[in-house]
Amino acid sequence: MKLQAGIGLSGNSFLLHFQVLKFIRGQRTRLTDLPISLLALIHILMLLVMSLVASDIFMPGKRWSDSTCKFLMFLYRSFRSLSLCATCLLSILQAITLSPRSSCLAKFKCKSPHHMLGCLLFLSIFYSSISSPLITYVTAKPNLTSPGFTYITQSCCLVPMSHSVLHTFYTLFTLRDVIFVGLLAISSAYMVTFLYRHKKQSQFLHSTNCSLKSSPEHRATQTILCLMSFFVVMYTSDSVISYFRYSSSDIILYFVVILEGHSYATVSPFLVLSTEKHVTHIWKCCGRTVDI
Template sequence: MIKINELSHKIKIINTLYFEAAIGLSGNSFLLLFQVLKFIRGQRPRLTDPPISLLALIHILMLVVMSLVATDMFMPGKRWSDSTCKSVLFLHRYFRSLSLCATSLLSILQAITLSPRSSRLAKFKYKSPYHMLGCLLVLSIFYSSISSPFTTHITATPNLTSPGFTYITQSCCLLPMHYSFWNTFYTLLTLTDVIFVGLMAISSAYMVTFLYRHKKQSQFLHSTNRSPTSSPEHRATRTILCLMSFFVVMYTLNSILSYLRYPSNDPIFYFIVILEGHSYATVSPFLVLSTEKQIIHIFKCYGRTVNI
């Protein structure tokens, strides 16, 4: 009877996580499709369009991998092999790191978009948006090189339990690591994350300052025709600021929960960690789409083209 109740409890947990993944996959797929249709129509891409598209793709893959991890964590089934454990858990960490890089890049590019012509940042406005993706490629290689040594310590759960192992899912566990290795790995990841979050904070502060000055100038000139509210550029900036704020809050909370995760064996705690850790990937596409006034127009035009 206890096992039946426990299984029913885990089914509710996994269904909730699947529901979160379904919402996130739908939102990110719609955002990615919208960006593709803009490209097909020949619209000139904004500086922030490529990272937005890439962020949507990263979140789609992240949510798919999260569903796999959650299934192996909460539902009984066939155990994964050693190579599957290494691959899935590496991708889970890798996509999380790429999400941080892409979000930081998006914040910096939006700050560049707002910069006046006299600013030193203005020269980057005339760069092709796709050149900026090269930075993300370099960063992805960097994160891969950091995560690769960690992946070698991931293995399939042995048949006999051992107090030296850290169990991640039902199929996968973490081998004991030397104290110096763990400290080096954790320090590198933390330092890199702090740098990107810091860049995000600096660019966000720049955008807030710019919007504040623009509002003051508008009030001084008594301009009602071009207010910050009516400008698509300013609407997009405010949305990206909301995106950055939401990301920093969720990322900080997830880092704290992840640190507390290992001493806990409560499935509810693991459920909260996973649910909160992927809330940004679920909510972010809807925040971005909220500023796109031409969504309906583009899909109508595309529908007419298909019918013809």
């Protein structure tokens, strides 16, 4: 657990530092640079909160108070929602970047960073407004065990909910996930279609100038598609396993949920960095130095 958090924090910190240096040096920025920077910052904070939650699950010490449980669970849910919204925004912006000038999406290419932040804020508020009421059911674990409580950590649990309330929450969560994953699927399908058409055109023209390898935008798109695919797989499996976790107190299942639920935050910065020429050049130089 500590190893995963350490790798994730290192990768996201390096990615954020790299994006800040690009801005300071005045390098040409892309439409996706801001959401990538925000995603790295969100994942840093999320992994820090995850470390606190995991410490209470696997290394219980002093019990948390009711307010501490509510606050940490609120942060945990908030950063997860921000991660999903920033990932969704990143996919949409990359699809806009690829769109031709004749497309209706082209007019969004010149939008300022304030519009992106506003869009991210809107998506996050919409997402959080659905899951935030669940925080009111979080409380400190009672001294006596009760079969009606659902235990989240050693210190925190969910109070019993009526069947109608529970059914309402699951319906809203499912609808919310369908909307956001649907946006990811639509933007990803658009990018796959564009790359396929571009490949057909390059094969028809037999021109090396039109090669997909020569375009940074296409390399970035392929990486973001891998990122989206990995996110959807991890998010779906995490949702399924989390459902069974709330009906079980098995410590191994808790470990699997924490490990899988934060795999995306750990792996994503390295996928993004793999598209940056300056970073890959440094890695190659370091690899040659080690060989020597």
